[in-house]
Amino acid sequence: MLNGVPVPPDRASAARTVAAVLAAGGRVALTTHVNADGDGVGSEVALWHLLADRGVTASIANPTPIPERFEFLVPNGADHSSRAAKEIEAADVVVVLDISDLGRLGDLQHAIKRSHPVACLDHHVSVGSLPEGPRLVTPEAAATAELVFDLASAVGWPLTPEAARALYVGILTDTGAFRFANTSPRVLRIAGALLERGVDPESIYQSVYASAPEGRVRLMAEVLQTLVVEPDVGLAWVTVPPDALRRHNATADDLDGIVEYPRSIAGVRLALLFRTIAHGRVKVSFRSVGDVNVAELSHRFGGGGHTRAAGASFEGPLAEVQETVLAAAREYLRGR
Ligand code: 5GP
Numbered sequence: 001m002l003n004g005v006p007v008p009p010d011r012a013s014a015a016r017t018v019a020a021v022l023a024a025g026g027r028v029a030l031t032t033h034v035n036a037d038g039d040g041v042g043s044e045v046a047l048w049h050l051l052a053d054r055g056v057t058a059s060i061a062n063p064t065p066i067p068e069r070f071e072f073l074v075p076n077g078a079d080h081s082s083r084a085a086k087e088i089e090a091a092d093v094v095v096v097l098d099i100s101d102l103g104r105l106g107d108l109q110h111a112i113k114r115s116h117p118v119a120c121l122d123h124h125v126s127v128g129s130l131p132e133g134p135r136l137v138t139p140e141a142a143a144t145a146e147l148v149f150d151l152a153s154a155v156g157w158p159l160t161p162e163a164a165r166a167l168y169v170g171i172l173t174d175t176g177a178f179r180f181a182n183t184s185p186r187v188l189r190i191a192g193a194l195l196e197r198g199v200d201p202e203s204i205y206q207s208v209y210a211s212a213p214e215g216r217v218r219l220m221a222e223v224l225q226t227l228v229v230e231p232d233v234g235l236a237w238v239t240v241p242p243d244a245l246r247r248h249n250a251t252a253d254d255l256d257g258i259v260e261y262p263r264s265i266a267g268v269r270l271a272l273l274f275r276t277i278a279h280g281r282v283k284v285s286f287r288s289v290g291d292v293n294v295a296e297l298s299h300r301f302g303g304g305g306h307t308r309a310a311g312a313s314f315e316g317p318l319a320e321v322q323e324t325v326l327a328a329a330r331e332y333l334r335g336r
């Protein structure tokens with residue numbers, strides 16, 4: 001337990017299988033799901049540092065650009081997402097972080113070949129669909145960053161302050177700043193160990209949550225105007241007007257956290273956020289309280305996620321998707 005928190009034996013042995021393919025000296029490409037979040041970026045940046053410290057050159061190759069709010073974490077020259085498919089094709093090993101579904105890699109799913117091992121570190125409940133490779137996957141982990149921490153601990157890789165900072169961002173964002181149900185005693189111990197490595201929580205808070213472009217706040221104001229609440233079933237939802245991102249010069253990342261507002265209403269057990277995405281599709285974010293299992297609900301629509309935070313995407317148009325999803329949500333809530 002190099003980093004101060006013991007690693008369960010099953011995780012430690014899984015970690016060793018991942019480390020074995022990474023230490024082999026080949027070209028490593030690191031990737032995560034479309035619209036990377038703090039856990040996806042934090043996990044891959046931390047692993048990039050851990051590998052660099054061991055003389056292994058890694059390259060970050062994501063299906064969509066790294067959101068501006070996480071750019072402060074990314075070392076110069078590490079991110080090659082603008083030519084991600086080429087990076088993945090040329091790699092000897094690919095590490096997929098924070099997702100086990102090939103489909104969530106967007107266009108990059110076609111670049112992943114059966115010829116190279118695809119290692120995966122993930123904490124989603126969804127059954128994976130990646131090609132063969134070593135796995136450190138457990139839904140009990142609060143964040144994928146917790147598993148990168150475990151990997152380093154299990155194989156004795158020291159954490160530099162840079163790697164610790166990236167892991168802290170992953171844990172901070174995936175626990176909703178230590179508020180959600182996944183805030184375990186263990187992940188708080190890990191956060192403590194990261195602070196002991198020199199992480200400055202106030203400056204990280206500032207970068208992640210308090211450096212917003214004005215458009216993010218104006219976008220939020222507009223989306224919150226669309227709130228609908230059905231108190232009899234405990235359902236609430238908001239909808240992003242189709243051209244709102246463009247008008248506010250915002251990106252999908254700027255919507256992060258808005259669905260917490262409908263969820264925060266007393267008596268609401270299921271909150272939804274609807275928005276149109278590329279190719280005429282509609283994305284739905286599901287958030288729940290207590291025993292409402294949104295992983296189950298989103299699986300019905302081909303999506304996935306965690307028990308209290310999940311998502312799915314649909315063929316449009318928006319009004320039809322809303323009708324379908326709201327009907328399923330009401331029926332689900334009436335049943336429990
Ligand atoms: P969000 O609503 O913040 O985009 O995502 C919430 C959770 O659901 C995340 O863990 C995310 O990975 C997962 N998720 C979101 N959209 C999809 C989707 O279309 N398919 C799957 N399998 N998971 C999703």
Ligand code: MN
Pocket residue numbers: 039040098123143144174
């Ligand atoms: Mn995550």
